[in-house]
Amino acid sequence: MKEEKSYQVTKLTDGSAFCVSTVLSEEEAMQLPPEKRPIRFRISSEMYQAVFESIGAASMCWTPRPGKQVFNTEEAADIAIKLCFKIAEELEQKKMKVFETKHDVF
Secondary structure: OOOOOOEEEEEOOOOOEEEEEOOOOHHHHHHOOHHHOOHHHOOOHHHHHHHHHHHHHHOOOOOOOOOOOOOOHHHHHHHHHHHHHHHHHHHHHHHHHHHHHHOOOO
16 A cells, blocks of 8 residues: 555645645545554544543643643644554554464464
């Protein structure tokens, strides 16, 4: 299978940007190796949402609470997405270990 970018970001002269992405059906995604699947096919939407909510909640764990500072949502989203992929990798490794253990031949 040919390796392709799953998205393309185009920056405009006014500083804004737009993104075009490749959308896979569930059937197409499940034919890919687990590590190549979009994140929505690797962890549940509940886990994905929980990660983002937790990053947001953790950003407010200051005494005193932040006031006039600007919260960098893009950086926080990058952190959350990286964590989602780390969770997916850990789950997939555990599934492989369980599969290998169940199929050991003595």
